[in-house]
Amino acid sequence: MNRIAIKMLVGDVAKYFGxxxxxxxxxxxxxxxxxxxxxxxxxxxAFVADTSLPDIWVTDPExxxxxxxxxxxxxxxxxxxxxxxxxxxxxxxxxxxxxxxQNGTFRSVIVVGxxxxxxxxxxxxxxxxxxxxxxxxxxxxxxxxxxxxxxxxYSAYDAQGNPAxxxxxxxxxxxxxxxxxxxxxxxxxxxxxxxxFQSQPVIYTTYTRALSFAPPERKQMSxxxxxxxxxxxxxxxxxxxxxxxxxxxxxxxxxxWDTILYYLKNTGIPINFGIAVLLGFLVGVAIAGQTFYxxxxxxxxxxxxxxxxxxxxxxxxxxxLLQALLAGAIGYGLGVGLAALFxxxxxxxxxxxxxxxxxxAISAAAVALIxxxxxxxxxxxxxxxxxxxxxxx
Amino acid sequence: MAEAKAFxxxxxxxxxxxGRGAAAVHALRGIELEVPWGELVMLVGPSxxxxxxxxxxxxxxxxRTEGECQVxxxxxxxxxxxxxxxxxxxxxxxxxxQFNLIPALTAAENVAVPLLLLGHPRRKAIAAAEAQLExxxxxxxxxxxxxxxxxxxxxxxxxxxxxxxxxxxxxxxEPTSALDADNGQIVMxxxxxxxxxxxxxxxxxxxxxxxxxxxxxxxxMDDGLVAGVRTQTADRTLKLHSHQx
Numbered sequence: 001m002n003r004i005a006i007k008m009l010v011g012d013v014a015k016y017f018g019x020x021x022x023x024x025x026x027x028x029x030x031x032x033x034x035x036x037x038x039x040x041x042x043x044x045x046a047f048v049a050d051t052s053l054p055d056i057w058v059t060d061p062e063x064x065x066x067x068x069x070x071x072x073x074x075x076x077x078x079x080x081x082x083x084x085x086x087x088x089x090x091x092x093x094x095x096x097x098x099x100x101x102q103n104g105t106f107r108s109v110i111v112v113g114x115x116x117x118x119x120x121x122x123x124x125x126x127x128x129x130x131x132x133x134x135x136x137x138x139x140x141x142x143x144x145x146x147x148x149x150x151x152x153x154y155s156a157y158d159a160q161g162n163p164a165x166x167x168x169x170x171x172x173x174x175x176x177x178x179x180x181x182x183x184x185x186x187x188x189x190x191x192x193x194x195x196x197f198q199s200q201p202v203i204y205t206t207y208t209r210a211l212s213f214a215p216p217e218r219k220q221m222s223x224x225x226x227x228x229x230x231x232x233x234x235x236x237x238x239x240x241x242x243x244x245x246x247x248x249x250x251x252x253x254x255x256x257w258d259t260i261l262y263y264l265k266n267t268g269i270p271i272n273f274g275i276a277v278l279l280g281f282l283v284g285v286a287i288a289g290q291t292f293y294x295x296x297x298x299x300x301x302x303x304x305x306x307x308x309x310x311x312x313x314x315x316x317x318x319x320x321l322l323q324a325l326l327a328g329a330i331g332y333g334l335g336v337g338l339a340a341l342f343x344x345x346x347x348x349x350x351x352x353x354x355x356x357x358x359x360x361a362i363s364a365a366a367v368a369l370i371x372x373x374x375x376x377x378x379x380x381x382x383x384x385x386x387x388x389x390x391x392x393x
Numbered sequence: 394m395a396e397a398k399a400f401x402x403x404x405x406x407x408x409x410x411x412g413r414g415a416a417a418v419h420a421l422r423g424i425e426l427e428v429p430w431g432e433l434v435m436l437v438g439p440s441x442x443x444x445x446x447x448x449x450x451x452x453x454x455x456x457r458t459e460g461e462c463q464v465x466x467x468x469x470x471x472x473x474x475x476x477x478x479x480x481x482x483x484x485x486x487x488x489x490x491q492f493n494l495i496p497a498l499t500a501a502e503n504v505a506v507p508l509l510l511l512g513h514p515r516r517k518a519i520a521a522a523e524a525q526l527e528x529x530x531x532x533x534x535x536x537x538x539x540x541x542x543x544x545x546x547x548x549x550x551x552x553x554x555x556x557x558x559x560x561x562x563x564x565x566x567e568p569t570s571a572l573d574a575d576n577g578q579i580v581m582x583x584x585x586x587x588x589x590x591x592x593x594x595x596x597x598x599x600x601x602x603x604x605x606x607x608x609x610x611x612x613x614m615d616d617g618l619v620a621g622v623r624t625q626t627a628d629r630t631l632k633l634h635s636h637q638x
Contacts, residue, residue, distance in 0.1 A: 001509055007498055310507065
């Protein structure tokens with residue numbers, strides 16, 4: 001009877017595609033929106049993830065997440081280095097400063113100052129030049145995407161200072177200069193970084209030079225990057241650093257989660273994406289449920305005939321369930337497949353998209369729920385169906 | 394006991410009330426009916442007189458309110474639900490006014506449904522269905538879907554489906570009402586020819602006086618009661634208007 005159930009489902013092509021459309025749309029929307037959400041959330045901690053060498057990130061105790069750093073006194077570095085089992089600890093500067101491009105326009109840029117001696121905390125991948133080039137006079141390294149986009153200049157401008165109609169975009173390149181807080185900086189290299197949440201250009205330089213770019217303040221050290229000695233648990237060590245220095249030490253993973261949770265709690269992102277995902281779910285339930293219910297109603301007299309001819313209620317329920325599961329599985333496959341295609345197309349663009357294994361799993365659960373809800377009403381109808389209905393015309 | 398065995402169906406004082414209180418509808422008011430083995434009995438009467446309600450009770454798909462009912466030696470209402478479903482599947486064949494053929498299935502698959510419901514392997518069920526289609530004269534339509542068949546052909550498929558599992562009791566609800574006169578004759582002729590055996594009984598609900606001659610017994614119903622029973626010698630020859638069936 002399974003084959004008959006499947007034939008009944010696919011036999012009515014219009015309704016079959018209606019059911020598939022509903023489930024596919026729901027799976028697509030849930031998967032795609034969740035992937036964009038995860039992609040965006042991944043960008044919030046991109047800076048931490050890109051900096052792979054240190055185990056522990058030490059900040060001022062008031063710091064809640066990576067994008068809002070409260071500067072510390074330089075003596076904090078010695079206190080961290082003094083904690084047993086700390087293999088090494090280096091300072092880092094990180095702040096949003098104002099950059100002025102060659103064409104006179106201003107851009108907010110994230111300036112990252114690396115320890116002069118070790119250059120620990122540098123970009124994950126160089127595209128042009130070498131990290132050591134930072135030691136050259138006024139040297140800075142730009143992220144390559146920003147060099148091509150936000151920091152690029154145009155071949156011609158109109159009277160209002162906007163790019164002329166047919167102007168060509170000229171990426172910022174090695175050898176170009178810009179000013180950061182009125183201090184000259186020379187591009188000595190281009191690097192690849194994971195896009196940040198605010199998508200601001202990232203500029204790497206040495207710690208000392210970063211301080212010279214920064215406005216004068218009593219405290220200037222944003223972060224201390226530390227490494228646990230071999231065999232020492234970073235979590236335990238970060239707890240000890242916190243306890244003995246009165247600073248806030250977090251492992252890289254903890255820092256990432258602090259940042260994600262901050263954005264989740266303090267921005268409307270989860271609500272907005274949650275609404276989109278919920279809408280996808282509801283639309284899926286509405287379309288798939290309605291179409292499936294109509295499908296069952298249309299087939300009710302056949303189910304009645306089957307019941308009269310000796311089909312048990314359980315058998316009919318199994319048929320309805322099989323139809324729902326089959327439509328759900330195909331719709332889910334199509335939806336997740338389309339979302340994956342969308343992700344592939346979005347690769348290398350501004351769009352944040354990250355489909356972790358959890359997302360298809362969540363989608364599958366949502367589609368299963370949609371199918372369950374859709375078929376539930378139909379099942380109730382079948383359970384209550386009197387076989388005598390077949391004689392009522 | 395011997396007398397009871399002479400009848401495939403025997404009812405006494407069967408009533409059926411739909412609804413309650415002021416809204417109660419008395420569909421059957423005390424039906425006395427006997428259907429001997431090997432007979433084709435027609436239930437006739439005006440609309441709303443209770444014919445369909447009665448065959449629903451006889452076929453075990455509707456519970457009576459009061460009275461006694463023995464069908465093939467058992468009271469279907471006293472069987473457990475699952476046993477009753479099984480009993481129906483094994484012993485009762487149905488022919489519906491609107492055929493109720495599943496549009497997505499071929500003629501052979503539709504005919505095979507009762508066997509599949511009884512758990513027969515698909516291959517055997519389809520083979521039996523094709524043989525049955527041959528008996529009703531449309532073997533060449535076995536792979537055709539119902540929507541591509543004429544009304545007469547669809548009813549032949551329905552008859553094949555009703556008989557494929559060799560039921561001992563066949564109920565037909567207005568089997569010719571959706572057919573023209575000639576097709577009505579052909580369908581009834583097939584039913585009478587294939588279904589009628591000494592160990593089988595057929596109850597046909599109909600308004601169609603043109604097929605009365607097929608019956609061994611005509612039970613006239615009115616207002617939920619048996620108003621009269623006419624026994625006759627059945628004439629199973631087709632009364633065709635045209636020469637091309």
